[in-house]
Amino acid sequence: ELTNLILLYGPQGTGKTSAVHAVANELGWDVFEVYPGMGKRTGKDIERYVGDVARNHTIRGGGGGGGSPTKAKDLFAAFRKAGQQQGGARPPSPVKATTFSREREDGKPKQSLILFDEVDILYGEEKDFWTGFIDLVRLSRRPVIMTCTDITSIPIHDLALQ
Numbered sequence: 214e215l216t217n218l219i220l221l222y223g224p225q226g227t228g229k230t231s232a233v234h235a236v237a238n239e240l241g242w243d244v245f246e247v248y249p250g251m252g253k254r255t256g257k258d259i260e261r262y263v264g265d266v267a268r269n270h271t272i273r274g275g276g277g278g279g280g281s282p283t284k285a286k287d288l289f290a291a292f293r294k295a296g297q298q299q300g301g302a303r304p305p306s307p308v309k310a311t312t313f314s315r316e317r318e319d320g321k322p323k324q325s326l327i328l329f330d331e332v333d334i335l336y337g338e339e340k341d342f343w344t345g346f347i348d349l350v351r352l353s354r355r356p357v358i359m360t361c362t363d364i365t366s367i368p369i370h371d372l373a374l375q
Contacts, residue, residue, distance in 0.1 A: 216373040217356050222364045229360040233328050243325035249334045256345020263327050267353035326356040333361035343368055 221229040230246075237244045245266050247254060254262075327349075335342050350357050350373070361367055 216375050217353055218350050218373055219356065219358045219375045220364075220367065220369075220372070221358065221360045222362065222367075225362050230328070230330055233326075233358050233360070237326060240324070243323060244328050245325060246328045246330055248330040249336075254335070254339050254342050256341040256348070259342070259345040259349055264349065266325065267327060267349050267355055267357075269354070324355075326358060327353065329357065329359040331361060332359045333363040333366040335366075343371065347371060 221233070223229060234244055245263055247259065247262055251262075252258070329346065332342075332346070359367075
């Protein structure tokens with residue numbers, strides 16, 4: 214049975230995340246990345262960060278809580294501008310994307326994937342991460358890729374891996 218979930222694992226620095234971005238770039242796909250340094254990754258936060266992205270072909274303002282449709286280019290331009298105002302620090306974006314267009318040249322919706330980087334790094338308050346993650350993957354209309362270095366901390370038997 215085909216699923217939309219892939220796990221890449223291996224030692225740090227072996228290019229797992231870079232490989233995902235390279236393949237997506239080659240295919241002309243956007244990558245929406247969720248990573249440990251962005252803040253909490255509780256079940257509720259996962260929904261807020263990428264819930265709309267997982268379910269739809271458009272990006273909505275304010276994450277998974279709805280809001281009005283927003284052009285992705287404008288949305289990410291605002292994050293870049295905010296980052297420049299902070300002296301070049303990482304923008305306060307909950308999700309980063311490799312490109313800023315949601316439509317292909319032929320006007321059809323651009324494909325994208327969701328990358329959960331370093332899923333083996335979880336903090337105490339993120340104890341419901343896996344519940345939220347599994348729910349997101351189950352409802353997602355997009356491919357979801359996870360990376361990790363310690364596969365023993367991943368609930369493999371609860372995941373519908375490709």
